[in-house]
Amino acid sequence: MRSLVVLPTYNEAENVLPLVRGVLDAAAELEVLVVDDGSPDGTGELVEDAMAGEPRLFLLQRGAKLGLGSAYLAGFRHGIEAGYDRILTMDCDFSHDPRYLPDLLAGMAHHDLMIGSRYVPGGGIANWPLHRRALSAFANVYTRLLLRLSVKDCTSGFRCYRREVLLHVNPFDVRGSGYSFLEEMVWRVARAGFAIGETPILFVDRTRGTSKINRKEIWRAAWHVFETAFRRAPVTRVDRR
Numbered sequence: 001m002r003s004l005v006v007l008p009t010y011n012e013a014e015n016v017l018p019l020v021r022g023v024l025d026a027a028a029e030l031e032v033l034v035v036d037d038g039s040p041d042g043t044g045e046l047v048e049d050a051m052a053g054e055p056r057l058f059l060l061q062r063g064a065k066l067g068l069g070s071a072y073l074a075g076f077r078h079g080i081e082a083g084y085d086r087i088l089t090m091d092c093d094f095s096h097d098p099r100y101l102p103d104l105l106a107g108m109a110h111h112d113l114m115i116g117s118r119y120v121p122g123g124g125i126a127n128w129p130l131h132r133r134a135l136s137a138f139a140n141v142y143t144r145l146l147l148r149l150s151v152k153d154c155t156s157g158f159r160c161y162r163r164e165v166l167l168h169v170n171p172f173d174v175r176g177s178g179y180s181f182l183e184e185m186v187w188r189v190a191r192a193g194f195a196i197g198e199t200p201i202l203f204v205d206r207t208r209g210t211s212k213i214n215r216k217e218i219w220r221a222a223w224h225v226f227e228t229a230f231r232r233a234p235v236t237r238v239d240r241r
């Protein structure tokens, strides 16, 4: 079994090497692909240097900041072409603790997609202010209702996909980026009839580096979910016949 962790980075110089170490130590089957968008803080160079002594570490260096969704796609493409059985995604800011990786991998015995979830029993959020908690909780209820999903954490980027899932749902024509990309992917996977599992994680807000998420992305995601719910309704009916 070969598994690739796709790690999108933009200005994560303080986090990237410790996080990569944590991932590689979490399970022997894991390899890491850092997808860096030309971070001005030298994130890419740090990874390049570390690669010399680490055969399980790879770097995809892109020329410009193209967004999180596009970084996932570049990683998926590489993972599929290189023949990995499982492709994982996680943030590079320690919000997603590598210690949960064995749980995600274990869940793959019975699921096609595993999600590190803040909203199942045992999961939670450590140090978010109230307004961020409220926003995240609302975004998840909103998404679950509109897209009729039973998944509790639709906006978590801590995931493990079985290769066949990515081949089947074709992520490459998902239109959203960031949160909307994550939501549409859950929806596509659920709608295709794959088994989705959630394992609890304690999400810890970043302590180093800066957040790249902004208000515009949140509104874009809300609109994208709304549009997805109605855009695809006729297609769902055709499928049922």
Ligand SMILES: Nc1nc2c(ncn2[C@@H]2O[C@H](COP(=O)(O)OP(=O)(O)OP(=O)(O)O)[C@@H](O)[C@H]2O)c(=O)[nH]1
Residues within 6 Å of the ligand: 007, 008, 009, 010, 011, 012, 035, 036, 037, 065, 066, 067, 068, 071, 090, 091, 092, 093, 095, 205, 206, 210, 211, 212, 213
């Ligand atoms: N390659 C690439 N990575 C990105 C880009 N934007 C964000 N990232 C990375 O995606 C991950 C998530 O970004 P964050 O800034 O932590 O966004 P977030 O986790 O949604 O928001 P916070 O909770 O505020 O941290 C981090 O590893 C970022 O470095 C981008 O345009 N390109």
Ligand SMILES: [Mg+2]
Residues within 6 Å of the ligand: 091, 093, 095, 206, 211
């Ligand atoms: Mg983050």
